[in-house]
Amino acid sequence: MKNRAQAFSPASVGNVGVGFDCLGHAIGGIGDRALVERIELKRTEILAIEGADHALPMEVHLNTAARALESMRVHLNLDFGFRLTLKKGIPFASGLGGSAASASAAVIAANALLKTPLKFKELYRFALDGEEAASNSRHGDNVAPQLLGGLVLIAPDERLIRLPLPPGLYATVVHPDFALETKRAREPLKVPFDLHPIIDQLGLLACFVSACYQGDIELMRDTLRDGLIEPRRAPLIPGFYAVKQAALDTGAIGSSISGAGPSVFAWYLGERSARVGADAMVQAFAQASLRADAFVTEMPAAGAYLEWAE
Amino acid sequence: MKNRAQAFSPASVGNVGVGFDCLGHAIGGIGDRALVERIELKRTEILAIEGADHALPMEVHLNTAARALESMRVHLNLDFGFRLTLKKGIPFASGLGGSAASASAAVIAANALLKTPLKFKELYRFALDGEEAASNSRHGDNVAPQLLGGLVLIAPDERLIRLPLPPGLYATVVHPDFALETKRAREPLKVPFDLHPIIDQLGLLACFVSACYQGDIELMRDTLRDGLIEPRRAPLIPGFYAVKQAALDTGAIGSSISGAGPSVFAWYLGERSARVGADAMVQAFAQASLRADAFVTEMPAAGAYLEWAE
Numbered sequence: 343m344k345n346r347a348q349a350f351s352p353a354s355v356g357n358v359g360v361g362f363d364c365l366g367h368a369i370g371g372i373g374d375r376a377l378v379e380r381i382e383l384k385r386t387e388i389l390a391i392e393g394a395d396h397a398l399p400m401e402v403h404l405n406t407a408a409r410a411l412e413s414m415r416v417h418l419n420l421d422f423g424f425r426l427t428l429k430k431g432i433p434f435a436s437g438l439g440g441s442a443a444s445a446s447a448a449v450i451a452a453n454a455l456l457k458t459p460l461k462f463k464e465l466y467r468f469a470l471d472g473e474e475a476a477s478n479s480r481h482g483d484n485v486a487p488q489l490l491g492g493l494v495l496i497a498p499d500e501r502l503i504r505l506p507l508p509p510g511l512y513a514t515v516v517h518p519d520f521a522l523e524t525k526r527a528r529e530p531l532k533v534p535f536d537l538h539p540i541i542d543q544l545g546l547l548a549c550f551v552s553a554c555y556q557g558d559i560e561l562m563r564d565t566l567r568d569g570l571i572e573p574r575r576a577p578l579i580p581g582f583y584a585v586k587q588a589a590l591d592t593g594a595i596g597s598s599i600s601g602a603g604p605s606v607f608a609w610y611l612g613e614r615s616a617r618v619g620a621d622a623m624v625q626a627f628a629q630a631s632l633r634a635d636a637f638v639t640e641m642p643a644a645g646a647y648l649e650w651a652e
Numbered sequence: 653m654k655n656r657a658q659a660f661s662p663a664s665v666g667n668v669g670v671g672f673d674c675l676g677h678a679i680g681g682i683g684d685r686a687l688v689e690r691i692e693l694k695r696t697e698i699l700a701i702e703g704a705d706h707a708l709p710m711e712v713h714l715n716t717a718a719r720a721l722e723s724m725r726v727h728l729n730l731d732f733g734f735r736l737t738l739k740k741g742i743p744f745a746s747g748l749g750g751s752a753a754s755a756s757a758a759v760i761a762a763n764a765l766l767k768t769p770l771k772f773k774e775l776y777r778f779a780l781d782g783e784e785a786a787s788n789s790r791h792g793d794n795v796a797p798q799l800l801g802g803l804v805l806i807a808p809d810e811r812l813i814r815l816p817l818p819p820g821l822y823a824t825v826v827h828p829d830f831a832l833e834t835k836r837a838r839e840p841l842k843v844p845f846d847l848h849p850i851i852d853q854l855g856l857l858a859c860f861v862s863a864c865y866q867g868d869i870e871l872m873r874d875t876l877r878d879g880l881i882e883p884r885r886a887p888l889i890p891g892f893y894a895v896k897q898a899a900l901d902t903g904a905i906g907s908s909i910s911g912a913g914p915s916v917f918a919w920y921l922g923e924r925s926a927r928v929g930a931d932a933m934v935q936a937f938a939q940a941s942l943r944a945d946a947f948v949t950e951m952p953a954a955g956a957y958l959e960w961a962e
Binding site: 361362363364365495496497498499501503505531532533534535536537540541543544545546547548549550551552555556561564565570 | 671672673674675805806807808809811813815841842843844845846847850851853854855856857858859860861862865866871874875880
């Protein structure tokens with residue numbers, strides 16, 4: 343029986359532009375860690391949150407990772423409890439799935455303490471319970487790709503579908519140095535939508551999924567876009583259209599807002615293109631007086647994993 | 653060089669519930685015929701419309717088949733013209749793609765008169781130009797499956813994607829005896845839509861397409877539905893919810909409105925189930941005092957074809 347375990351969860355790109363709230367992919371090279379210890383008391387405690395660039399809630403029901411652990415403890419009717427130390431690597435309100443990654447890492451660490459560990463897929467619902475604390479809505483487009491890796495589609499009844507991807511794809515994700523809370527980014531979506539952009543987006547998403555199965559890069563180029571949500575959120579991100587244009591000008595297959603923003607992602611064919619694109623996108627943010635960090639990741643990127651257990 | 657040709661185009665189910673304006677499938681056993689003759693004058697003429705249950709426009713620019721022929725004649729810069737005889741088999745304003753089928757049959761017949769006939773895929777744009785006459789909008793979810801057969805997804809730039817289907821699927825389409833014009837059925841869609849049903853529908857469609865590629869009947873069962881458009885149009889179709897329930901109660905994978913209605917379709921696994929379902933759906937329309945015809949078709953159903961040329 344293990345008493346302590348630590349897991350890593352990557353950041354992720356929610357929505358992926360074309361698939362609002364139902365599509366997401368993992369990003370390599372940046373993520374959160376959770377150290378979970380077994381305690382006698384049947385409860386979940388937060389010991390510490392390290393590395394956070396913003397004060398995060400220490401109350402169990404408000405903290406996504408602790409809430410995920412508590413959901414796991416209660417649903418599995420465990421006869422012990424959890425003590426959590428969070429080690430944040432993902433910036434606050436960056437659109438990189440940070441609140442979800444804390445929950446994903448926590449359930450994977452806790453899983454190593456179980457007598458019979460569950461499959462990562464089975465941990466999804468617990469991580470989602472945690473994620474709900476941050477967003478007040480139950481959307482798995484960050485948690486799912488963080489747990490499974492790669493590009494994941496959320497099906498009804500919380501089933502997860504890993505979409506195939508042709509070889510050679512790289513994602514560039516550029517994070518400008520300011521926070522945009524999901525709650526704020528949901529505001530402009532409250533005004534109802536006309537039929538036309540809805541129809542267009544339905545067609546784009548259907549064809550994008552088809553492009554994944556067919557490995558059809560040209561069809562991806564025609565469909566990896568968002569005419570529904572992006573126009574509403576773009577005004578919240580200084581320089582967004584210039585950054586997106588910089589991506590497209592450097593050969594991106596597609597580019598849009600990562601999650602609720604303000605990060606912007608782009609897909610490229612080939613690592614070199616992705617790196618050239620990253621520089622151009624960072625430059626475009628600089629024009630809007632925003633310092634930005636860039637991450638380039640091969641696709642599909644690996645999902646969360648257990649670092650150690652003892 | 654041929655001087656006369658006749659072609660048949662099947663009816664079709666537009667939208668297929670889950671894919672508004674971007675998805676459609678052919679139906680076997682019912683369709684329109686077009687007889688097209690070469691004439692000296694560089695113009696398109698309508699000689700006769702036979703078998704119509706409703707007066708159809710005899711003006712070339714208002715008739716979908718004639719307009720499709722005229723588009724073909726002009727775009728291909730032909731040195732001759734067309735004389736059209738339409739033989740309607742599909743009821744007026746039934747939601748079975750009748751106006752599109754006239755256009756599909758016409759372009760296929762005319763194609764046989766060309767020195768170098770085009771591929772059916774290349775005829776799509778001309779048929780779509782014709783279809784525009786009826787609906788005032790450019791949506792190929794009827795024309796595309798009529799020309800290609802099977803289940804077809806409309807991609808950007810008028811590219812067409814034939815989706816794979818697992819074996820054993822049958823479609824039941826039930827047509828109640830009243831007309832519902834597409835223009836009328838578009839009225840309730842003018843009120844803007846809230847975000848939630850849009851998100852749900854995006855996810856359903858993405859997963860439905862995935863289910864087609866994976867041949868996953870259970871995932872089809874969870875995703876072949878329409879929470880976006882159907883609630884708005886259902887009140888225009890007496891007995892709709894009872895008919896849909898009759899389909900689901902007899903084991904349908906999914907059921908919704910065919911095109912703009914009033915026809916209702918359902919997908920089944922196995923021909924026997926589809927026939928039992930057809931009877932139950934017809935009965936349910938009878939309860940709403942509507943006489944109805946049922947068509948049962950194996951999937952994928954064949955597309956349009958040339959009957960003869962001389």
